[in-house]
Amino acid sequence: MDDKIPDIVVGRLPKYLQALLYLQETGKQTTSSQELGVKVGISAAQIRKDLSLFGEFGKQGTGYSIAFLIDQLQKILHADRVWGVALVGAGDLGHAIARYAGFSNRGFRIVMVFDNDPAKIGARVGEHTVQDVKDIESKIRAAGVTIAMLTVPASAAQNAADALVRGGIRAILNYAPITLSVPETVRVEAIDPIQQLQHMTYYLE
Amino acid sequence: MDDKIPDIVVGRLPKYLQALLYLQETGKQTTSSQELGVKVGISAAQIRKDLSLFGEFGKQGTGYSIAFLIDQLQKILHADRVWGVALVGAGDLGHAIARYAGFSNRGFRIVMVFDNDPAKIGARVGEHTVQDVKDIESKIRAAGVTIAMLTVPASAAQNAADALVRGGIRAILNYAPITLSVPETVRVEAIDPIQQLQHMTYYLE
DNA sequence: AAGGTTATGTGAAGAATTGCACGAGATTTT
DNA sequence: AAAATCTCGTGCAATTCTTCACATAACCTT
Numbered sequence: 389m390d391d392k393i394p395d396i397v398v399g400r401l402p403k404y405l406q407a408l409l410y411l412q413e414t415g416k417q418t419t420s421s422q423e424l425g426v427k428v429g430i431s432a433a434q435i436r437k438d439l440s441l442f443g444e445f446g447k448q449g450t451g452y453s454i455a456f457l458i459d460q461l462q463k464i465l466h467a468d469r470v471w472g473v474a475l476v477g478a479g480d481l482g483h484a485i486a487r488y489a490g491f492s493n494r495g496f497r498i499v500m501v502f503d504n505d506p507a508k509i510g511a512r513v514g515e516h517t518v519q520d521v522k523d524i525e526s527k528i529r530a531a532g533v534t535i536a537m538l539t540v541p542a543s544a545a546q547n548a549a550d551a552l553v554r555g556g557i558r559a560i561l562n563y564a565p566i567t568l569s570v571p572e573t574v575r576v577e578a579i580d581p582i583q584q585l586q587h588m589t590y591y592l593e
Numbered sequence: 594m595d596d597k598i599p600d601i602v603v604g605r606l607p608k609y610l611q612a613l614l615y616l617q618e619t620g621k622q623t624t625s626s627q628e629l630g631v632k633v634g635i636s637a638a639q640i641r642k643d644l645s646l647f648g649e650f651g652k653q654g655t656g657y658s659i660a661f662l663i664d665q666l667q668k669i670l671h672a673d674r675v676w677g678v679a680l681v682g683a684g685d686l687g688h689a690i691a692r693y694a695g696f697s698n699r700g701f702r703i704v705m706v707f708d709n710d711p712a713k714i715g716a717r718v719g720e721h722t723v724q725d726v727k728d729i730e731s732k733i734r735a736a737g738v739t740i741a742m743l744t745v746p747a748s749a750a751q752n753a754a755d756a757l758v759r760g761g762i763r764a765i766l767n768y769a770p771i772t773l774s775v776p777e778t779v780r781v782e783a784i785d786p787i788q789q790l791q792h793m794t795y796y797l798e
Numbered sequence: 799a800a801g802g803t804t805a806t807g808t809g810a811a812g813a814a815t816t817g818c819a820c821g822a823g824a825t826t827t828t
Numbered sequence: 829a830a831a832a833t834c835t836c837g838t839g840c841a842a843t844t845c846t847t848c849a850c851a852t853a854a855c856c857t858t
Contacts, residue, residue: 396845398796402785420806432846434847436805437807438809439807444806446806447805448852449855450806450853451804451806461774465791465795466797467791470796472608481693482683484685484686484689488686490770491787494770496790537786557623559793567611567612575796577793579786581690581696581784582695582699582700583607583608583611585782586606587604588780588782589740590603590671601815602815625835638816639816639817641837641838642815645838649842653825653835654822655824655835656835656836657856
């Protein structure tokens with residue numbers, strides 16, 4: 389239940405959570421490591437072992453209460469609150485993200501949008517007004533925002549990341565196809581669809 | 594150099610490729626496992642071991658020829674050609690993807706766009722006309738498309754995936770926050786930004 | 799209430815992945 | 829041309845991750 393949780397385990401918890409939320413929507417009350425495993429493509433033993441690192445959430449013979457397990461996982465992942473997120477990059481992708489409803493009902497809310505294009509600054513994106521990237525540092529610091537999503541072109545990504553770091557950001561979800569260089573105290577997760585496509589084309593043909 | 598390559602290794606190759614392309618842009622001719630490792634955040638020994646599974650691409654004392662290694666990795670990943678991709682879902686995200694130039698110059702080209710919304714069918718998205726999702730099966734089969742990107746709402750994703758599978762799809766990049774059920778012969782990679790954000794929030798606070 | 803079934807949590811075994819360290823080839827320096 | 833430096837490829841060791849299998853507990857049926 390402490391800090392020696394392997395990162396690979398942490399990475400699976402959101403999958404469990406998502407599958408549980410889905411099961412809950414179908415009206416189920418209870419599930420088993422078996423059933424959950426089939427849903428997420430992970431062995432039942434693996435799931436039991438992962439969960440056992442945090443506590444004893446199940447009941448022998450019965451399985452897991454879906455509502456209870458959702459609650460526990462949300463606490464563990466700090467998904468039991470709403471996180472404000474800064475969106476940097478108001479291009480097509482930024483627009484799509486700003487307008488996507490799926491974030492707000494899963495614990496994340498975009499609270500500010502930045503861009504460096506004078507033509508975009510001042511324009512509206514979703515329910516936000518695009519602000520100048522020059523102000524990132526002070527604005528996110530003032531708002532206490534600790535998470536950012538980066539949807540700028542690769543050529544602008546490192547500079548934007550540097551500004552975010554100066555503003556005290558703690559986590560960056562990076563959509564730009566470039567490896568960001570940040571201090572060890574800042575977490576980065578990358579989304580690069582082309583890398584995932586290439587992972588698959590290896591097995592094709 | 595055969596089929597017993599661990600999947601986890603295959604997953605790292607696109608990272609190496611991306612970093613190499615970046616290094617090449619800076620005008621460099623040569624790199625080392627050390628330098629590449631710093632760029633992608635992977636140990637030098639790991640990189641050497643990974644590459645050695647496919648051949649001896651480096652030279653002692655000198656390192657790796659960037660152009661040569663790019664060429665080899667592209668062959669290994671089948672990224673030495675252009676793959677046609679079907680895009681299913683013409684919402685905001687689908688639009689952003691269809692208009693993103695980054696795919697075409699990294700080996701993937703969107704060749705058709707589908708949606709089930711009558712208001713969208715017939716409209717233009719990027720350089721494509723949106724087609725009825727009802728025709729997916731025949732259209733992708735006729736075109737010989739084997740890769741799809743799925744950007745429909747979660748509630749429509751499984752049906753769309755089923756249609757793709759019937760049409761002979763081999764790989765699906767799934768943006769919907771739901772686990773798809775497909776035959777073992779079909780590969781699926783998922784992109785779920787919220788899962789990645791939750792992976793990071795575990796470590797925050 | 800006893801027997802049967804289900805399904806957890808976990809120690810131990812097994813498998814997979816990563817890191818270490820060194821021989822050997824290539825280049826550069828003195 | 830010898831010495832020093834660099835860096836690959838790789839066998840082996842260390843570590844990490846996954847699976848197995850079973851004692852235990854809860855529920856269900858008769």
